[in-house]
Amino acid sequence: MDSMRTDARRNYTQLLAAARAVFTEQGTDASLREVARQAGVGIGTLYRHFPTREALLEALLGEGFEALRAQAVELLDAPDPGEALAAWLRGFGVASTRYEGLPASVMEALQDPASRLHASCEGLRTAATELLARAQRSGRVRRDLTASELLATANAMAWAARQSTGAAELSDRYLSLLMEGLLTRPGAPTQDGRGGM
Structure with a gap:
């Protein structure tokens, strides 16, 4: 036995x-x-x-997803909420470029509650929601963005990076550009018309 x-x-x-x-x-x-x-x-x-293939992916990715979730919890205490969100997104981007086809698998799982990967991916969405909300409350990130939109955009950038050599470096570059677009500037109007920071 x-x-x-x-x-x-x-x-x-x-x-x-x-x-x-x-x-x-x-x-x-x-x-x-x-x-x-x-x-x-x-x-x-x-x-x-x-x-199923999805069960294999769930087992393969579960550990990495849990590490990202745990990192998000730690970053909730970081002094700069905007930088904390950016740091977490970089980790997410690297994880998303690990395998060809992974960004699509993650997005499908996020949208399908019946998916075996859904619970693991939902943990990522929850982590992203908390980090994003903290950055938005601080005035560091525009207020009209949702966690789903953030993950979808980060996933799309990871997919784009995966199409070229040097995927990890490109993913970091794309995500840096994304964060530059999301961060508010001191004195600049935010989406609700109030000044940033």
Whole structure:
């Protein structure tokens, strides 16, 4: 019985390692048979652990999503709410460019409550909402922006960066430009007509 559990744990670990390698090289639409082959197991073993591609993605991404959520909680105490939001978005951008096709998977999961990835992605939306609201209350970020719009825009920029070499560097550049557009300037009118900061 213990040996069976040990084998199952080993297969699970090998499948995740293989999925990470295959998705990095070929994107999130890569063949699951190729994932199983690289893990050294049959396709049936893969489906016993991960009944769907989405279940595999959820297992693969869950740890990273949780790290982003935890980072957001820590940044809620940062002295500059605008910089805190920018720092979190950079981490989100890097995570979103890890695999080809990932930005689309994240957006689909955010919009589909029945999706297995939805709960993990919803944690990201909650984290983004809290950071954004704090930055907006401080007057550092325009008030007419929602967390969903922010994530959609950041995701789109991550997708655009992923189409070129140097995706991580481009993603950081695009997100910096995004933040420059979102930040209010001292004395400048905000969307509700009041002066910023």
